[in-house]
Amino acid sequence: MSGPGEPVTVHILEREFHVACTPEERPGVIAAARYLDDKMREMRNSARTAGLDRIAILAALNICHELLDERQRGSGESRELAEKLQAINLKLERAFPASLQ
Numbered sequence: 001m002s003g004p005g006e007p008v009t010v011h012i013l014e015r016e017f018h019v020a021c022t023p024e025e026r027p028g029v030i031a032a033a034r035y036l037d038d039k040m041r042e043m044r045n046s047a048r049t050a051g052l053d054r055i056a057i058l059a060a061l062n063i064c065h066e067l068l069d070e071r072q073r074g075s076g077e078s079r080e081l082a083e084k085l086q087a088i089n090l091k092l093e094r095a096f097p098a099s100l101q
Helices: 026-046 052-095
Strands: 008-012 015-019
Touching: 008 026, 015 026, 026 052
Parallel strands: none
Antiparallel strands: 008 015
């Protein structure tokens, strides 16, 4: 979230927060707050007695784990795609050697 803009109000675990963001960032900020609220509610409902700090840390840890897992998967998929494209390129070079030079 960056720069000046109209603050957006979000609610997380019945608490209200005002976040400065640009109009372009607004939908993303609202979606992120909703996602965080859902994760924190999940943590609160699964923990018998947990303070707000513990709930926030567990939710943040869970979200970070999801993010890193997605990045790792995306990196593997990108590598796989690059290898396939390279193989296709090689086949094309073999099939049309004179026209590609």
